[in-house]
Amino acid sequence: MNWGQWLLTAILLSSFIPGIIIFGLPEEKHRLRTILNLCGSILKISLILVMDTGIYFGHHFEIRMAIIPGVELLLNGDPLSALFATLSSVLWLLTTIYAVGYLEGSPNRSHFFGYFSLCVTVTIGIALAGNLVTFLLFYEMLTLTTYPLIIHRGTQKSLRAGRNYLIYAFSGGAVFLFAVVALQAVVGPADFTAAGFSPTFINTDGTILTLIFVLLIIGVGVKAALVPLHGWLPQAMVAPAPVSALLHAVAVVKAGAFGIIRIVLDVYGVHNLLLLGVLPLLGAVASITILYGSVRALQQDDLKRRLAYSTISQVSYIALGMSLVDQPLAVIGGIVHLVHQGLMKITLFFCAGNLAETLGIHRISEMSGVARRMPLTMAAFAVGAFGMIGIPPTVGFISKWYLGLGGLAASNWWVMIVLAVSSLLNGCYFLPILAKAWFGKQQGPWPEEQYNGRFETHLMLLVPPLITAFIVMVAGLVANAQISPLAWVRFIVREYGL
Amino acid sequence: MIIPIVLPLTAGLLTFLFTRRTFVIALAAVLANLLAVCFLTYQLLVFGPMHCHVGGWKPPLGITLRTDGPALLMLLMSAVTGLAITLYARGYFCYRISDPRRTGRHQRQQRYFWPLWMLLLAGLNGLFLSNDIFNIYVTLELIGISAASLAALSGKPASQLASFRYLMVNLLGSLTYLLGIVFIYRSYGVLDLDLLRNLTAGGPGIRAALALMSVGLMLKTALFPLHFWLPPAHANALAPVSAILSALVVKGSFYLLFRFWFEIFPSIISTPALNFMGTLGALAILWGAIQSIRQQRLKLMVAYSTVSQLGYLFIAFPLVRVDGTEHLWSIVIFMALAHACAKSALFMAAGTIFLHLGHDRIKDLSGVRSRLPVTVFAYGIAGVSLMGLPPSGGFIGKWLMLTSSLASSQWWWALVVMTGSLLASIYVFRVMSRFFVIPEGFSFNKKDPISPLLEWPALILALISMFLGLAASWPLYILATGSTTLAWIMPGVLP
Numbered sequence: 001m002n003w004g005q006w007l008l009t010a011i012l013l014s015s016f017i018p019g020i021i022i023f024g025l026p027e028e029k030h031r032l033r034t035i036l037n038l039c040g041s042i043l044k045i046s047l048i049l050v051m052d053t054g055i056y057f058g059h060h061f062e063i064r065m066a067i068i069p070g071v072e073l074l075l076n077g078d079p080l081s082a083l084f085a086t087l088s089s090v091l092w093l094l095t096t097i098y099a100v101g102y103l104e105g106s107p108n109r110s111h112f113f114g115y116f117s118l119c120v121t122v123t124i125g126i127a128l129a130g131n132l133v134t135f136l137l138f139y140e141m142l143t144l145t146t147y148p149l150i151i152h153r154g155t156q157k158s159l160r161a162g163r164n165y166l167i168y169a170f171s172g173g174a175v176f177l178f179a180v181v182a183l184q185a186v187v188g189p190a191d192f193t194a195a196g197f198s199p200t201f202i203n204t205d206g207t208i209l210t211l212i213f214v215l216l217i218i219g220v221g222v223k224a225a226l227v228p229l230h231g232w233l234p235q236a237m238v239a240p241a242p243v244s245a246l247l248h249a250v251a252v253v254k255a256g257a258f259g260i261i262r263i264v265l266d267v268y269g270v271h272n273l274l275l276l277g278v279l280p281l282l283g284a285v286a287s288i289t290i291l292y293g294s295v296r297a298l299q300q301d302d303l304k305r306r307l308a309y310s311t312i313s314q315v316s317y318i319a320l321g322m323s324l325v326d327q328p329l330a331v332i333g334g335i336v337h338l339v340h341q342g343l344m345k346i347t348l349f350f351c352a353g354n355l356a357e358t359l360g361i362h363r364i365s366e367m368s369g370v371a372r373r374m375p376l377t378m379a380a381f382a383v384g385a386f387g388m389i390g391i392p393p394t395v396g397f398i399s400k401w402y403l404g405l406g407g408l409a410a411s412n413w414w415v416m417i418v419l420a421v422s423s424l425l426n427g428c429y430f431l432p433i434l435a436k437a438w439f440g441k442q443q444g445p446w447p448e449e450q451y452n453g454r455f456e457t458h459l460m461l462l463v464p465p466l467i468t469a470f471i472v473m474v475a476g477l478v479a480n481a482q483i484s485p486l487a488w489v490r491f492i493v494r495e496y497g498l
Numbered sequence: 499m500i501i502p503i504v505l506p507l508t509a510g511l512l513t514f515l516f517t518r519r520t521f522v523i524a525l526a527a528v529l530a531n532l533l534a535v536c537f538l539t540y541q542l543l544v545f546g547p548m549h550c551h552v553g554g555w556k557p558p559l560g561i562t563l564r565t566d567g568p569a570l571l572m573l574l575m576s577a578v579t580g581l582a583i584t585l586y587a588r589g590y591f592c593y594r595i596s597d598p599r600r601t602g603r604h605q606r607q608q609r610y611f612w613p614l615w616m617l618l619l620a621g622l623n624g625l626f627l628s629n630d631i632f633n634i635y636v637t638l639e640l641i642g643i644s645a646a647s648l649a650a651l652s653g654k655p656a657s658q659l660a661s662f663r664y665l666m667v668n669l670l671g672s673l674t675y676l677l678g679i680v681f682i683y684r685s686y687g688v689l690d691l692d693l694l695r696n697l698t699a700g701g702p703g704i705r706a707a708l709a710l711m712s713v714g715l716m717l718k719t720a721l722f723p724l725h726f727w728l729p730p731a732h733a734n735a736l737a738p739v740s741a742i743l744s745a746l747v748v749k750g751s752f753y754l755l756f757r758f759w760f761e762i763f764p765s766i767i768s769t770p771a772l773n774f775m776g777t778l779g780a781l782a783i784l785w786g787a788i789q790s791i792r793q794q795r796l797k798l799m800v801a802y803s804t805v806s807q808l809g810y811l812f813i814a815f816p817l818v819r820v821d822g823t824e825h826l827w828s829i830v831i832f833m834a835l836a837h838a839c840a841k842s843a844l845f846m847a848a849g850t851i852f853l854h855l856g857h858d859r860i861k862d863l864s865g866v867r868s869r870l871p872v873t874v875f876a877y878g879i880a881g882v883s884l885m886g887l888p889p890s891g892g893f894i895g896k897w898l899m900l901t902s903s904l905a906s907s908q909w910w911w912a913l914v915v916m917t918g919s920l921l922a923s924i925y926v927f928r929v930m931s932r933f934f935v936i937p938e939g940f941s942f943n944k945k946d947p948i949s950p951l952l953e954w955p956a957l958i959l960a961l962i963s964m965f966l967g968l969a970a971s972w973p974l975y976i977l978a979t980g981s982t983t984l985a986w987i988m989p990g991v992l993p
Contacts, residue, residue: 023871065968066971067889067967067968067971068894068897068970068974071894071897073968107868108936111867111871133888136888137888140887140888141888144878147927148934151934152934153936154934154935154936159931159934159935162931163927163931167924170919170920171920173887174919174920177900177916178900178912178916181897181900181901181904181912182904184901185904185905
C-alpha cells in the first residue's frame with residue numbers, strides 16, 4: 001500500500017474506530033466519549049484536507065479490492081468526492097459539538113454517539129465510492145446506521161417514522177441493486193469516470209439504458225426525497241435535532257443528491273444522456289419537487305416539518321442543475337448547492353433545536369418575540385433563511401445565480417420560472433417566521449423554559465449555528481476567491497471537461 | 499480424512515460414558531474437528547481433490563470418502579458453527595442449571611445433549627465426505643435420529659409432539675431415499691458415486707430412483723410445501739438445538755440433493771424439472787417470509803425465516819442453464835454459509851433473550867437493547883445478513899443469482915429474490931424496532947450480568963456472515979481448486 005491508500009483507509013477509520021470504542025464505553029464516561037468524538041472528527045478533517053490538497057495537485061487516490069469476478073470494491077478520491085467528504089467532515093465536527101450539548105443527561109448516549117460515528121464513516125464511504133457496487137454498499141449501510149438514530153427516543157411515534165423510513169429506503173435500495181445488476185449485465189462493470197461508459201454504449205439498446213437510468217434515479221431519489229418518494233422525510237422529524245440536522249444537511253438526503261450527480265456525470269456521462277434524451281424527465285421531476293415542497297412547507301405550523309419540506313424543495317435544485325448537464329454554469333450551480341444547502345439547512349436545524357431545547361418551542365405560532373429572548377440564535381436563523389430565499393450576499397444567492405444563468409444559456413425559460421416561483425415561495429414561508437420572531441410580542445410564558453444561564457442557551461448549542469451562519473455569509477462574499485466551495489466546484493467542472 | 503467422522507463419534511461415546519467433564523470432551527472434539535478440517539482444506543489446496551478408500555477396499559466393495567471444494571466448505575461451515583454452538587450451549591446450560599427450581603431437569607438435559615450433538619456432528623461430517631449412496635443413507639439415519647432426539651430434549655408437550663412429527667418425517671424421507679437406492683442397485687449394482695456418474699444413461703428406473711431420492715431429501719430439507727414439520731420442531735427445541743437444526747441439519751440433505759442433481763445425474767435432468775424446483779423455491783421464499791411476518795413469537799419467526807431462506811437455495815436450480823455447475827455451487831455455497839452463520843446467530847440471540855425475559859413474545863420485547871446490547875447487535879447484524887445487504891455473504895449469493903437470472907433473461911427469479919429480501923427486512927426490523935422501545939419506568943443502571951458465552955458466540959458468527967462477502971474470494975478459490983474432477987464430466991452433460 002502506498003501513502004495515498006493509507007490515507008483513504010485512515011480517513012474511514014478515523015470515525016469508525018472511535019465509534020466502535022464508544023459502543024463499548026459505559027454510559028457515565030461522558031468526558032472520554034466527548035474527547036474521542038472530537039479527536040476523531042478533527043483528525044478526519046485534517047486527513048481530508050491533506051487529500052484535498054493532493055487531489056488539487058493532481059494526485060490520484062485509489063484502493064481496489066476484488067470480491068468476486070465482476071464485483072470490485074473501489075475507493076476513489078476525485079474532486080467531486082473531495083467536495084462531499086470535506087462538507088461531511090466539517091459539518092460532522094459541528095454537529096458532534098452540538099449533539100454533546102443537546103443530549104446532556106439523556107439516556108443511551110453511548111449508542112447514540114456510536115451510531116453517529118458509524119453514520120459519518122458511511123457517508124464518507126459514499127463520498128469516496130468509486131463504482132456503483134461500492135456506492136450501493138455504503139448507501140445500504142447508511143440506512144442501517146441512521147435508523148437507530150431516527151428512533152433514538154423509542155416512542156411509538158418515532159418507531160412509526162422509523163418503520164416508514166426503512167420501507168422507503170430498503171425499497172429504494174432494492175430498486176437500485178436491480179438497476180446496478182442490470183447495468184452490469186448490459187455494459188459490464190464500470191468505474192466512475194468522467195466520460196461515462198461511452199465506448200460500449202453505442203452497441204446497446206437505448207430503451208433498456210433509459211429504463212435502467214430511471215431505476216437508478218428512483219433508487220437514489222428515495223433518499224434525495226424526490227416527489228413522490230419523499231414521504232419518509234417529514235415523518236423523520238421526530239428524531240433529535242442533531243440527527244435531523246445531519247440527515248438533512250450531510251448524510252441521507254445529500255447521499256441521494258450526490259448519487260444523482262454521480263449517475264449523471266460519471267455513470268452515464270453527458271454525451272450519452274443527451275443521446276438518450278431522458279434529462280427533461282429528470283428536470284420535470286426536479287421542478288415538481290421544488291414547487292411541491294415549497295407549497296407544502298407553507299402549510300406547516302410545526303417548525304421542523306416546515307424545514308423538512310423546505311429541504312425536499314431545496315435538494316431538488318441539485319437535481320435541476322444536473323438535468324441541464326450540457327450547461328456548465330447550471331452544473332456548477334447544482335453541485336455547489338450540495339455544499340450551500342448543507343450549510344444553510346444545518347444552521348436552520350441547529351436554531352430550531354435550540355428553540356425546542358431552551359424554551360420548548362416547536363411551533364411557529366409559539367415564536368412571537370422569541371428573538372428578544374434568543375437574539376443570536378435568531379440572527380443565525382435569519383442568515384440561513386435569507387440564504388434559502390437567495391438574497392445576496394449569502395451562498396443561496398450564488399447557487400440560484402448559476403442555475404439561472406445555466407437555464408438562460410440553455411434558453412430554458414421554465415427553469416427561470418421555477419427558480420422565481422420557488423424563491424417567492426421560500427420568502428413566503430421564511431419571512432413570516434422572521435417577522436414574528438423579531439417584531440412580534442411575546443405572548444405569555446414560553447412553553448417549557450429549561451435553561452437559565454449567562455448566555456441565551458447552552459454554549460455548545462449556541463456556537464455551532466453561529467459558525468455555520470458565519471460561513472453562509474462569508475462563503476457567499478468571497479465566492480470568487482481561490483478557496484471557496486464555488487472555486488472547488490469550478491475545478492470539478494473543469495476536470496469533467498465541460 | 500476419517501478423523502472428522504471418527505472423532506465426534508468417539509467423543510459422543512465418551513460423553514455418554516462419563517457424567518462429568520462432558521463439556522471439556524465435547525469442546526476438545528469440536529476443536530480437533532476444526533483443526534482436522536483446516537488440515538483437509540490445506541491438503542485440498544495443495545494436492546487437489548482426494549479419494550480415500552477406507553480400510554483399503556476399493557469400490558464397488560469398499561467405502562470411499564472424498565474431498566472436493568463444496569464438501570470442504572460445508573465441513574468448514576459445520577466445524578465453525580459447531581464450535582460456536584458448543585460454546586453457546588455451555589453457557590446456555592450453565593444459566594439454566596443455575597435456576598434452583600429445575601436444576602435436576604436441566605442437568606439431565608445437558609447430560610443427553612452432548613452425546614447426541616457429537617453423534618449428529620459425526621453424521622454430518624460423514625454425509626459431506628461420503629462418496630457412496632448407501633453410506634450416505636446410514637449417515638442420514640444417524641443425523642435424523644439424533645436430531646429428532648435433540649429436538650425432544652426440552653421435554654415440553656409441544657416439543658414432544660413436534661419432535662415426534664420430525665422423527666416420522668425423517669424416517670419417511672430416509673425410506674423414500676432407501677427405495678431410490680434399491681432402484682439404482684437393481685439397475686446397475688453399484689453404489690459408488692463416481693461409478694454411477696459414468697454409468698448414468700436415462701431409463702425409467704433411474705428417473706424413478708432420482709425422483710424418489712429427491713422427494714425424500716426435499717422432505718428433509720423442508721422445501722415448500724413439505725416444510726410443515728420445520729417451524730414447530732425448530733421453534734420448540736432448546737436454543738442451541740434450534741441453531742444446530744436450522745443452520746446445519748437442513749443443509750446436509752440439501753447438499754446431497756444438489757450433488758445428485760448436478761453432478762451425478764445431470765444428463766436426465768430436464769428443464770421443466772429445474773423450473774419446477776425453482777418455482778417451489780420461489781413459493782418457499784414468499785410463503786416463509788409472509789408467515790414469518792405474521793408470527794407472534796420470536797423463535798417461530800426465526801424458524802419460518804429458515805423456510806424462506808431455504809427457498810433461495812432452490813431458486814439457483816433453473817439458473818444452471820447459463821453458467822454451469824461450478825457457478826451454481828458458488829451461489830448455493832454462499833447462501834448456505836451465510837445462512838448457517840446468520841441463522842445460528844439469530845437462534846442464539848433469541849435463546850439468550852428467552853433466558854433473560856422468560857418469554858419470547860415479540861410485542862413484549864421492549865428494553866432488551868439496554869440490557870443485552872451485544873445480543874441485540876448480534877441479532878441486528880445476522881438479520882442484515884439474512885436480508886442480503888452488502889457486504890454480507892448473502893449479498894454475494896444474491897448478486898450472483900441476480901446476475902445469472904438477468905444474463906439468462908429469466909428476470910422473474912430476480913424479482914422473487916428482491917421481493918424476498920424486502921420481506922426479510924420487514925420481519926427482521928419488526929422485531930428490531932421492539933428492542934428499541936424504552937418501557938415506562940425503565941432504569942438504565944440496573945445490570946443483570948449474563949455469561950459472555952451466551953452473547954459473544956452469536957455476535958462472532960453474525961460478524962462472520964456479515965463479512966463473508968468481503969472475503970468472498972477465499973471460498974471461491976477453494977471451490978475452484980476443488981473442482982478439477984468435475985472438469986471432465988462437464989462438457990455435453992448439461993441439458
